[in-house]
Amino acid sequence: MKNILITGAAGFIGFNLTNLLLQKGYKIFGIDNFDNYYSTKIKKKRVNILKKDKNFFFKNIDITNKVILNNFFKKRKIDLIIHFAAQAGVRYSLVNPKKYVDVNIHGFLNIIDQTRKNKIKNFIYASSSSVYGDSKKFPLKEDLHLNPKNIYGLSKKLNEQIAQIYSNQFNINCIGLRFFTIYGDWGRPDMFMLKLFKAYLGKKTFYLNNFGNHKRDFTYIHDVTAALYKIIKKIKKGHQILNICSNRPIKILDIIKHFKKNKNINVKLIKMHRADVKDTHGSNTKLKKLINNFKISNFYDCFQKTYEWYVKNNIKEL
Numbered sequence: 001m002k003n004i005l006i007t008g009a010a011g012f013i014g015f016n017l018t019n020l021l022l023q024k025g026y027k028i029f030g031i032d033n034f035d036n037y038y039s040t041k042i043k044k045k046r047v048n049i050l051k052k053d054k055n056f057f058f059k060n061i062d063i064t065n066k067v068i069l070n071n072f073f074k075k076r077k078i079d080l081i082i083h084f085a086a087q088a089g090v091r092y093s094l095v096n097p098k099k100y101v102d103v104n105i106h107g108f109l110n111i112i113d114q115t116r117k118n119k120i121k122n123f124i125y126a127s128s129s130s131v132y133g134d135s136k137k138f139p140l141k142e143d144l145h146l147n148p149k150n151i152y153g154l155s156k157k158l159n160e161q162i163a164q165i166y167s168n169q170f171n172i173n174c175i176g177l178r179f180f181t182i183y184g185d186w187g188r189p190d191m192f193m194l195k196l197f198k199a200y201l202g203k204k205t206f207y208l209n210n211f212g213n214h215k216r217d218f219t220y221i222h223d224v225t226a227a228l229y230k231i232i233k234k235i236k237k238g239h240q241i242l243n244i245c246s247n248r249p250i251k252i253l254d255i256i257k258h259f260k261k262n263k264n265i266n267v268k269l270i271k272m273h274r275a276d277v278k279d280t281h282g283s284n285t286k287l288k289k290l291i292n293n294f295k296i297s298n299f300y301d302c303f304q305k306t307y308e309w310y311v312k313n314n315i316k317e318l
């Protein structure tokens with residue numbers, strides 16, 4: 001399995017995984033449309049880093065455009081598709097639900113259908129912890145009943161069901177990855193950590209939802225990509241679903257207290273956002289069993305590393 005297509009290669013997880021797989025000697029085709037949900041400058045910077053490797057081949061393609069996708073696949077030999085391109089973020093799904101249907105459902109179908117058309121046997125895709133909704137049975141296990149509370153989570157639940165049907169009907173080997181709050185360098189500016197850094201460095205007030213009382217199962221990007229590298233080699237017949245989480249939820253207010261120890265930032269506590277779930281806390285037993293050893297880095301060390309990366313690369317200005 002040498003030739004891999006990564007959709008959403010200009011995105012946070014897509015970029016970091018592509019980077020690792022190139023180092024491991026894979027040939028990577030990357031596609032992305034530089035969607036402007038957040039800074040396209042960050043996305044272009046990521047792709048420019050990847051383009052330094054001669055085994056990286058990038059195309060600006062919108063996954064909702066079936067005709068262009070058909071042409072793209074016709075000309076290339078691909079062994080595995082890793083599908084990350086999506087409209088991410090739960091809060092924006094209250095503002096623009098249609099985009100989630102267009103990109104995450106129609107776009108998803110366009111990509112997975114290429115497996116059938118081009119006889120590509122292996123398909124890995126991003127699902128999300130959002131499929132669980134406001135469950136209280138922690139840690140969340142993969143076989144729990146799914147009850148998403150926003151259109152984003154619903155789009156991911158539907159992705160899992162579509163993958164199940166493709167796996168059954170066309171013998172596609174699928175793995176769905178339920179990511180839990182991934183953070184780290186080249187992270188997403190619409191997520192908590194980078195928003196906090198931006199507010200602090202810009203001397204702005206940071207607005208903290210749910211009075212900081214929610215917990216998130218923060219998972220470090222380099223732990224995630226190391227696990228994905230192993231998962232790729234574990235693809236087997238059928239459809240597997242895996243939580244990608246550290247199983248170590250952290251209360252957001254504790255992170256703020258830690259940050260405030262040596263930094264002066266004005267934090268305003270506000271009520272819970274309608275699209276958010278209160279807590280996320282996943283079980284990673286299934287993941288650990290599959291790949292034997294899942295390294296989980298210390299949260300506060302990696303939080304500090306992420307801050308240093310943010311400052312060094314002047315991300316606030318992008």
Ligand SMILES: NC(=O)c1ccc[n+]([C@@H]2O[C@H](COP(=O)([O-])OP(=O)(O)OC[C@H]3O[C@@H](n4cnc5c(N)ncnc54)[C@H](O)[C@@H]3O)[C@@H](O)[C@H]2O)c1
Nearest residue numbers: 008010011012013033035062063085086126128179181182
């Ligand atoms: N980061 C997390 O904590 C997290 C958590 C749960 C699930 N996920 C899922 O993991 C995947 C990757 O997330 P991410 O954090 O890297 O997000 P991201 O937004 O950084 O990456 C997604 C990429 O998809 C691209 N894209 C969007 N619409 C497109 C279209 N129509 N055609 C082509 N490309 C398009 C974007 O330009 C972006 O570069 C997504 O499917 C996301 O829903 C991420």
